[in-house]
Amino acid sequence: MARWIPGISRRNLLRYSTSIVGAGVLAPLWPTIGRSGEIEKAYPDELLSVDAYTKGKISTGSMITADNVDAVKNLLEPAKYHHVKNMGRKLKVVPTTTDWMKLGPWEYLEATLRNQGKAKFNDKGNVVNDDGKPWIGGHPFPGTQNALELFAGLTLSWGRHDASLYAMKEYDVASNGKVDYKYDLVWAELSPVGRVTLDPKPYWNKHIDKLRFNTVVYTSPASESGASYLNIWDYDQNKLPDLYGYVPSFRRIRQFPSNQRFEPLVPGSALYLSDAWAAGDPLHTWGNYKVIGRQPLLAGVSGGWNSKHSNWEHGVHGGELGETFFDSVVEMVPETIVCEAEPTGFARSPVSKKRVWFDVRNGMPVAMVTYDRQGKPFRSFDGCYGLYDDGENKFMDGKHPYWSWAYLHAYEFQSGRMTRIEQVKELDSGHVSSANNDSIYDDYLTHAALQRLGRS
């Protein structure tokens, strides 16, 4: 703990961090959560409050700007620091989330508690239940310190819902600050296994051999409208997903090679399929998973939902034209585990490795940096999760407030381009964000659906 104080170098911090055996500082994290649902007893004030960490230089509720960012330089991954220091990005500090049940969908977190200790890897390296069948829901390795287990948990369930439909707006910003591409798109993901909300659960037996159905479809502008990609994931994480796409010019669906995962999907975009949720590819198409350190981090894990806007859209600021960044919030994440992995299943991938900061409390990635083949920083990703409940308004997912991501930034170090994406309530084309709606299978995740969503 003494080392996680201002003034310590990042290198020393990471060296120190890797020597720690378990999560939590004052007390082991996971038993603390299991007992109380709170994390406060596991961490000292310096790791729960930016006020304490900076000795009042930055306080909760204030903004981190170029003027004061050096006070929290060690709490920011390199891209975010660069954004604030040099590109005019501002980060609003919100209180640290201490209620563990606010760090994910209620049902998923319940299942995590309920099913702890039942998960294991089978001889193919896939996560299975203790009976050898596919995983039954929730995070399989809560409180883990193991990079492979962290990535395995994330790969098993990206959005933590059995089914998610994200209506999204993408803005691609040039290095001169100009938004030169705008897209509307829909992201749909549905799990046929490990289901905790949708019936039948935990398995949709018809597809028990699958891990996920996932479609991304662009709905605007007209030049890309209808372009879509359907990924059908095998449960076996050694196999690449089957990939189909609707090609608007052809007016029909074509099969794509399954290793087609490092390609820009649309002009101007800095996102690959491989980037999804920092774990966009099957677990064992990457390798050399390792923990390289642990650290507290300023990241967005609550407060990102903009209920003030009827469509949940966010204000923007920064960059030369004031449009490069969403208005962003961060809070003190007391402990992240910094992991790295390298692509092993792809020929000539542009990425040599990725470094992911996992929030140790819920196993979600809060930041990622990828590196090119020369080892130089390539792209970075940061975003914000949170409950869609800001005290004044709430958006429900069944009996509980919706938990999801709100926005993300993907930054290209070398070109200076920024892709920012936000989850909105509804697109002009009528696609509406939702969770655990099993109709999305027929609506988005079949060949017939792609055909329908495609250009007619």
Add this chain to the structure above:
Amino acid sequence: MKKHNSRNKIASCVLYLAGSVTAQSVLAGGLVEELIDKTTFFGQVRLDAAYNTSGSENPYNQSDVPFQDVEVSRQAFLPPDLGGGRWGDVPIPALPFVLDTRDTVRRSDRLPENNYDFTQTILRFNGEMNTKFTRNLSLNIKVRALFDPEVNAGFDAMDVQNDQGGIAGGGGDRYADTGRTNFYQAKGRNGKNINPFEIAGRDYMLDFPTFILNYKTGKYDFRFGNQQIAWGQAVFFRTLDVANGLDFRRHLILDRAIEEYEDERTPKLAFRATMQATSNITADAFVGKFQPDVLPNPNSQYNVIPSQFYRPLDNYYSGDFDKKLDFGIRIKADYGNFGWQAMAVSRYNSLGVFRWAESGINKGLTPFGGTVGAVVETAYAAKPKCSGSQNPYDNFCRLYDSVGEALSHTPFTVGPGGVYSDKEWFSTASSVRLDGLDALNTAIGDFEALRDVFASPAANATEAAALLNTFFIGAGGSIRGQVQRDYYREQVFGLGGSYVNETEDIDSFWNQVIINLEVQYTPERVYTSPDLGKNGLTSDEYIFTAVAEKWHRWSETFPSAYLVAQYMHRSESDLVGLHLSGYGGNVGNTDYKRSDGISGADYLVFAGFQPWPNKKFVAEWAFLYDIRGGILAQPLIKWNPGSGLSVDLFYNYIKSNIRGDSADTLTRSLDHIQEVGLRIAYQL
């Protein structure tokens, strides 16, 4: 949802174009405001331009047909039916100032030159409106409106109205023949638009490529309206892509190759049902109103029908083909690395079958035909009228009151801009896969009025040349031909299979190569006969296509390149559907050579694209190689600078004589095309 002014402007535009009310009243109505709230609008303005770099003109247009600039000798002969023995046996001697039975003719002396420096200049607006009435019910409308500013106006029939009495109308709607070049209208012989969802003039058109009501429920999806249906995995090769015809008017098939037939597929009014039968199998079926291919008009930039002929009279309405239905079903299954599909379609072949047509134009030989014309008219008038069972074959009698009336019952009309010489006749016939000798004899056989005006079958090209030149001299210059188009039902069956090759070595080039094989079998398909016979040519056809696709990363810096190699074999027809028995023949300014056909057509394609990082630039290429020696090459660079702008720069290069006999290649028909093209599009 928040609406923007620009959206409302596009909405106004789309609604105005689509509806019967003004945009203002549409937007003023509260109900419509509510509908607009449930509606998305897209708009795009686009410039398409292409500049001819070949130095030659379209050989199907008036300015550059075979023997355009060549002096050709003509001699009139005494017809066999007037005691001349065989055609060519008895030349009619010329008497200066009295009997002009021998001359030389050069086409270009009779016709103005109208070249196209710019082969394409089109300003267009593409609009789309999508209204979601409920979660399950939506309306999708696409509007395509384009205007041609006519940098080159093309041939004007009025320029030759003082020669041979001009190009006469009659016998059907001659909208594309008797005035200025008509770039966009496409009508049946009764004057009705072939595409009912289209408004077109000579330099503009507006249509609705899509106008559908979509209803979905669970695994079912239903679409009703004007729509395009594309089946099959082959790119550009339409092995299983048989539901829609093609519209060749705007840029033939020379648009950006990777767009395939996006702008060419002729939409049809149809009901389509799609069902996700199982998680692996999709069933797709349609029933729709038959809609034929639309061909470019005479003298337009990409015209493919000799302008010495009138625009083919289209029997789409007069033959009640507009009331015919096409229907089909396809089952497609995907199992990861394997897949298959099967289809059966009952349809009318959209290309149709061309045959000689009665002109319906009553125009005689005098005074244009000089003394020969007068002699023929006199000889005709001298024949007694046939009576009872008499006919002009066996009896010396006439069927009609005049030569003009007789000719109105033949496929030939006296007029300028037709065929001027035997050499031009044979070469022109060959250019469209016809045999000049057979076509002539078929016309004589099928139209007794031709026998009536002293035409009789020719045993060989020499006799045919004598006959033709006699008539051309008698007409005072040239004779224009008439054909008509009919349609025939056919049953099309297709099978396809796909396989994704996987190798142990992930770096192997052959890893993740996607292979598709497709076969089409159509029994008793009817084609245009090389002699333009009235019943066409019927034969069974099979088409085989193999496709190998690969996304390959050459480097870590650049995204994957898309590479596709394809092979197609067609047993009976070429890529555009013309029967192979019409291949061969003579090309350009050469003497007659019989069109003895080829035994099969084989094509290779290599195409693909290489995006730059972020896809800001995309290099594309497409090569179509006819293994008999023809090539179509299209390199293209696409620039996506953002802010709604995109720019395509491309080159179309077509050659037919890389090796072998160019008359045996598909590209012979188009090898005048070498053009640099530019497309600038802006998203509103």
